[in-house]
Amino acid sequence: MHITLAPMEGVVDYLMRELLSEAGGLDLCVTEFVRITNTRLPSSTFYRLCPELRHGCTTRNQTPVHIQLLGNNPEMMALNAEKAAKMGALGVDLNFGCPARTVNKHKGGAVLLKEPELIHRIVKTIRQQVPESVPVTAKMRLGYDNTDLALENAHAIASAGASALAVHARTKVQAYRPPAHWQWLARIRESIGIPVIANGDIWTVEDARQIQKVSGCHRIMIGRGILRNPLLALQIKTDQAGLSQDHLWSQALPLLQGFVKKVMDFSHYPAQEHPYFITDTNRYITGRLKQWLGMMSKNSEQAMALFQQIKRLNCSQAISDRLFTS
Secondary structure, eight states: OEEEEOOOTTTSOHHHHHHHHHHSOOSEEEOOOEEOOSSOOOHHHHHHHOGGGGGTTBOTTOOBEEEEEEOSOHHHHHHHHHHHHHTTOSOEEEEEOOOOHHHHHTTOGGGGGGOHHHHHHHHHHHHHHSOTTSOEEEEEEEESSSSTTHHHHHHHHHHTTOSEEEEEEEETTTTTOSOOOTHHHHHHHHHSSSOEEEESOOOSHHHHHHHHHHHOOSEEEESHHHHHOTTHHHHHHHTOOSOOHHHHHHHHHHHHHHHHHHHHOGGGSOGGGHHHHOSOHHHHHHHHHHHHHHHHTTTOHHHHHHHHHHTTOOOHHHHHHHHHHO
16 A cells, blocks of 8 residues: 655644654655745745755655645646756645635635636646656545535546546535545546545544545545554554554654654754754744644543643743653
């Protein structure tokens, strides 16, 4: 099974991609989206959101990273996709699934699912502009407020030359409310001639088994599930179901400690990366660690206990002290 780390805006940044890929099981990571408007972006923007461009566009354990673009201007998106490819991007992914109100208000993400013709033009223009050796993929939802155009949108993407399509099995309006409609993944897979990547409500090893069984997809994309359990991709790959909570925590805790250590130890990173990596160490550590532990708390009593200890702390050193003595 091929496993991709979902591009979660405001969550899965450079360091999180590095740590989660180190945990094992991931075959591919996708960046948070690069927003494209009416300009050709400077190199600094791509380096800020994808510092992996500085070392082969892979994480430090050699997991490939693809750059995701979001926008509605086919020509400008194509110019920026071409630039990303020239900078070393190993793949370009297109966001037709973001449900955020602000993004949709500016005609980006899932709102484009109302316009299959525009989606087709965006994908085709980018595919023609980017070297054939660089895959162009896309991610979509089942629709905006209903599924009426699900198959039409999938066909628009496939016929425009995309090499693969990730599908979050909900509409924009359904957001993240359960259930994800996995049966739609099978319908889409059977109707287009490119690989479909199954996404939505993959929280456990059993979920991965079931989504593969229902959809017939051999590729999956995991998002919030890997935040609750950083070892999820590895467990899926090794099919390790039913591990004890204590065992999971004993493996997850070093990841959290490594996260804090790497942020606090700037010598870990080449000097030229500092401007693109982090500007406020204290704020970054406190925000990211609370966010991560909050998600992990849904699966782990130990994570919940630690989260309760740090959730009102605003000093990274105090949080670090709690983390390394837990």
